[in-house]
Structures are given as structure tokens and as C-alpha cells.
Amino acid sequence: MDRSVIMVDAGYLYAAGGQLCCGTRSRADLVLNASLFVQRLADRVRTGLALQVLRTYWYDAARDGIRTEEQQTIAGQHDVKLRLGRLNGQNQQKGVDALIYRDMITLAQHRAVADIVLVSGDEDLHEGVRTVQDYGVRVVLVGIEAVTGFNQSRELVYEADRLWTLSADDLHGVFDRRGLPQSTSAVTQGEPAVRSTSHRATHAAVAFATQWRDQAEETELMELLSDRPRIPRPLDIELLTAVEREIGQNLRNDEQLKRNVRAAWWGVIGGGHHSAQ
Structure with a gap:
């Protein structure tokens, strides 16, 4: 069972990463290179935890269950599982934390993984973290450096076994501002x-x-x-x-x-x- 899963709360990633890298939390103003983010985090799991990544769960929301073009691209990636909650009339995500909680508990109960690497800041998940730890699963919480104050629940941080904090340098090339001119320079050694x-x-x-x-x-x-x-x-x-x-x-x-x-x-x-x- 020397393997792990990555769980990404896309709402948190957009808000915290967009603020740090592009100065905005507005999802409409951001372009996210999800495959690059997943690749970098999986590489860190392999080197930092000496574990293979079973798959990445990507948690997002959609209106009426209809995937956006971006979500379709994410769903089509190898070893990535898209989970969708709902968007209400105010564009607020509903049910995403429940999906994360369910998957955490199911994987822990079936002893499918040794570690869960969780990218989120939601306080509602701290009970789920505590529960899977009771099954012997280690939880590594991944956060993004806050521009001011904190962007993760203190309770969630305290409950996790480890905390990894990603800097703007770690996220270089992951975020871009929508509508800005893009360079056509070639990619060098895998870096955009x-x-x-x-x-x-x-x-x-x-x-x-x-x-x-x-x-x-x-x-x-x-x-x-x-x-x-x-x-x-x-x-x-x-x-x-x-x-x-x-x-x-x-x-x-x-x-x-x-x-x-x-x-x-x-x-x-x-x-x-x-x-x-």
C-alpha cells in the first residue's frame, strides 16, 4: 500500500493561487495550466514522500452538471478523476467538501492508500482528516502562500500531519491572466x-x-x-x-x-x- 492520492480543491487553488501569482481571485480572469500543476505536485509526492501516486482527484463545481471545456480537458488527463459539485445562482460551490470527505473516508476504509495529499483550506474537512488518520492514513495538507493573513483554516492546518506551502515560484507557469498577450517562446526542459x-x-x-x-x-x-x-x-x-x-x-x-x-x-x-x- 505504498502509494498515495492527491486531492485538489479547485476553488481554493484558483482563489489562493490566482491572488498570489496574478493579483486576482477572479476565476474569470485566470487561465490555469492544470496538467502542469498536477505533474509538479505528483513529482513532489514521489520525491518528498517516496510514494507513487495512484491518481489525482480534482474537485470542482458545474452548473446543472455540465462540464466546462476546461473541466473536460482535466477529466481527459491520465490518472485524473474529476468530481463535480454544484454551482448555485451566486456562483458559489456546493457539495464539493462532501465529495472530498466521501473519497477520503472510502479510500481509508479500504486501505487503498498510505497518504492523502490534500490541496485545500476548507475548515469543514478537518473532521475528515481526523477520521482517516484513525484508519492509519497520513494526511499532507498543501497550501499556497497567502498574500496577507491566512488562506487556510487553522483547524485544518493543526489537524494535518504535514504542511507543504507552495510559493509563487513553485506555481510559476501554472497561472496566467486571461486576455494578456502570451509569448511564443519555446518551452525549455519542460518549463513553460x-x-x-x-x-x-x-x-x-x-x-x-x-x-x-x-x-x-x-x-x-x-x-x-x-x-x-x-x-x-x-x-x-x-x-x-x-x-x-x-x-x-x-x-x-x-x-x-x-x-x-x-x-x-x-x-x-x-x-x-x-x-x-
């Missing part, structure tokens, strides 16, 4: 090209923030976090200058892009020196 100014700016901000964080003293980091979300003026100028140099574009009059850059900065800095493992 940076496809928009927003992506390149976010990537540059993440690189700068990561380097700064790794070199900062603990007291310096704590002082910075205590004044969050304000970035000290000299540091803010240094951040924007580094991004401008990387993308070859002046950010002075682009307030949205500057917000995205600062959001990417806090996505890295807000998690402390190291992501939880």
Missing part, C-alpha cells in the same frame, strides 16, 4: 516560457524577495512583518527597480503591476524564512 509582463514581473519579484529573505536576519524579518503590509520606502524602491531591470519596463505609472509585484513579495516574505514541510 514566461508568457506575460505580469508573469515576468511576478517571477522577478519572487526571486528578489527569496534572495532578500534568505539573507535577512531574523530580527530584520520580524521588524518588517510587524509593519505589514507596508514595505519600507528604500526596500520598496529596490524591489521595483529589480523588477523593472528584469522586465525592461518602467513601473512608475502601472499601479496594477506594482500591486502584483508587492503581493508577490509578501507571498514569499509572509511565510517566514522557510515553508513548512
